[in-house]
Amino acid sequence: MSLLTVGTVAFDSIETPFGKVDKVIGGAATYILWAASYFNRDLQLVSIIGDDWPNEEIMALQQRGVDTRGLQIKEGEKSFFWSGRYHDNMNQRDTLVTDLNVLADFDPALPEGYQNTPYVMLGNLTPEIQMAVIKQMEQRPKLIALDTMNFWMDVAMESLLQVIKEIDVLIINDEEARQLSGEYSLMKSALKIFTLGPKYLVIKKGEHGALLFHEHDVFFAPALPLLEVKDPTGAGDTFAGGFMGYIAESDDVSFQNMKRALIYGSAMASFCVEEFSLDRLQGVTEQELDDRVGQFKRLVHFDI
């Protein structure tokens, strides 16, 4: 089934202890779609760019099954630009530059055919834009997932709570889950967040894996210990893209299937961090993906 994604399409300049890149392809929607495309070729994009974004990258997305009619291109304007520097421990980063550019006046408009899409992934953006997308849906999607960040909790908590009320799966990191719930125990955070609307909570913990909560069930997908981690940028989006791409393709929202989706999301994220930008994510083979899922199995399998 088709998956609609709203999110940024952007340029990034990134510095990590392992290298530095300038004005490379980035953006939450870009990572989400590339990851999702390994499972699902019926994808829709809602975003905005300037005329500086390379046309061949749009064509590359189209070749991965992405309908780009919802991608607005503003002539004479610049695409969203983000620049950041990671600390030595790679779990923390400083934002150096955030140039909203075209994003400042982004008013998402769903083209014909997007309004009945059964699976929706709302990438990290202002809660107002996320809500505007939900409002344009003609029928309630089977599953709406939303990614957000602490910044929106700090500056737009009320709008965020409104949109969170409308969704099924909230995807945030552990610090954000604690901030949103006011609870230190992630188990308690989950139970509290369920009272805000979502029926599922995914807590991303970066190099420490990810947790999926539903009612009183909990599932944990580890992160694979890797020899090389060059750049964590986009890992969370890639994870969400693999997760939602897999669910939409299988059209199965059972907890059992979401567990599989969490593993596939984690596998895609493990590729993402091995290189800067989309350098690794654009060239994963089916065999490599199978091998990596096998590594996840062996990583946690025990016999008691």
Add this chain to the structure above:
Amino acid sequence: MSLLTVGTVAFDSIETPFGKVDKVIGGAATYILWAASYFNRDLQLVSIIGDDWPNEEIMALQQRGVDTRGLQIKEGEKSFFWSGRYHDNMNQRDTLVTDLNVLADFDPALPEGYQNTPYVMLGNLTPEIQMAVIKQMEQRPKLIALDTMNFWMDVAMESLLQVIKEIDVLIINDEEARQLSGEYSLMKSALKIFTLGPKYLVIKKGEHGALLFHEHDVFFAPALPLLEVKDPTGAGDTFAGGFMGYIAESDDVSFQNMKRALIYGSAMASFCVEEFSLDRLQGVTEQELDDRVGQFKRLVHFDI
């Protein structure tokens, strides 16, 4: 088979966001032995206390199968005392007081019958004391595990490297693995640490679980998301105690069996943190332990 443990037997005063306790039972060896005693009742203790340590606690250890002939009692002196305060995030703590007391002149002496013990757990102590225990062994134990901390890397790296050369399993946290190896990737840390002597590396990540490395194999035991975490003190020792207690009892040092041991160690640690001191750890039933291991299985089981 029997397990020899050297480590502190101490009093702790602890403050966490969830409470405060004063001069309660603590110490690395105490936690190790209690955890190990759920699997193994052939235990030996090498440590030192003053005449202030409660006799009933020594008797309680004896009832759990601990040979306490190696526990020196110094009349007119005080037991080791540690006091600490945990930050809101529970992953960090400040040491408020460290009174070495009897520990200042501790010269471990192995009583008759300890010198041929096949399994040895060297709790976190000065590398010199850890080495003194190894030197008193008459035949090379089947498996020697060693726990240490960043403090000894800062002040006694040379002695630490000497004792690390003599052991089989090094048990440290992720930050310490990075400090010891100079590598950020835990996978690379493991490969580097293997060149220092150990054939196995266990990396404890607290609420994020634990990794076991051996040659090019890696296994991950998650930490159970808990509703209540009151006090993390002793969790690492409890984990090590469950791990080594299980291995010694099964007398099986295969990687497959160590995976099981890692899960049992994690299960014991999950009980430890639910209350202060030994309050939870002293009263775990067989059924509770089985149930908890079942929770670990469900936590990571997926079907791909």
